[in-house]
Amino acid sequence: MALKFEINGKTYSQKEARVLCRLLLNKYKVSGAVDDLNDFLFLKEAFERHHYNPLQKLPSPIKSIFVKPSSSGSNYQFWVVLEDGTETHIGFSKKCFVTERIKNKLIHEDNVIDAARHHIRYQQDEARNNFKNTNNLICAICRKAINKADLHADHTPPDSFKSIFKAWLDYKGINIIDITYMDLHNTEQRGFQDKELINDWRIYHKLKFNPQPTHSRCNIAQG
Incomplete structure (x- = not known):
């Protein structure tokens, strides 16, 4: 139908x-x-x-x-x-006008990606703190000077967060739909349920993460 x-x-x-x-x-x-x-x-x-x-x-x-x-x-x-x-x-080509089955699948994937981002956020925080000790920072996205109060540590193309996460899934031979997650401490934050998977993901991400300074607004705007 x-x-x-x-x-x-x-x-x-x-x-x-x-x-x-x-x-x-x-x-x-x-x-x-x-x-x-x-x-x-x-x-x-x-x-x-x-x-x-x-x-x-x-x-x-x-x-x-x-x-x-x-x-x-x-x-x-x-x-x-x-x-x-x-x-x-x-987006509308894949994110709108979908069946309930696809809707639930996409929501699960979003939540797993949120959890993955949560587990490596400390690595971005460390990179941002290191950048704060550097003068004359230039945003890697818009190429304009950065006020350190408006500073993010972003991934360097072609090693975007999404590409690193996908490569890790391929390396582990797992599908995103197979990863289980949980809400953390009664908040909206999520994390993987498997502690070994958390540790493996953090190690893999650190090996691939090549941070660059960006404006927070530029980083957020590109998703």
């Missing part, structure tokens, strides 16, 4: 909804801001109702939508500004 999604009183198939999103993405490549009311309302409801995890991705209503190049410059993305001031990119 074909998937159907209601958006502003009209019913779309998965393909129809994604095609229309793609058309609007291409339409606003030049102007940037999605300023046509009908286009805005379609995208707003499409994202708020049919993203696989809107409570996490969109914790408050969408205030405005615009289009800009991705951090790599190889394609364009939708970006949204929420009423609480949050600004984030949002």
